[in-house]
Amino acid sequence: MVKTATFEALLEDAVPDGKGGYIFTLEGKSYTLKDKDEVRGIAESHGYIIIY
Numbered sequence: 001m002v003k004t005a006t007f008e009a010l011l012e013d014a015v016p017d018g019k020g021g022y023i024f025t026l027e028g029k030s031y032t033l034k035d036k037d038e039v040r041g042i043a044e045s046h047g048y049i050i051i052y
Contacts, residue, residue: 003048010039010050 014022014036022033031042
């Protein structure tokens with residue numbers, strides 16, 4: 001199965017954590033991020049092809 005997502009759609013799931021970072025949830029797993037750019041690597045580790 002091929003999984004694709006736009007970078008913009010993934011960023012919508014990165015919400016501020018109130019401490020200067022973000023909480024990002026993908027496929028039921030939550031991640032604490034320092035920067036929204038980390039979303040790309042997480043999505044790729046889940047097997048997603050990112051569309052820009």
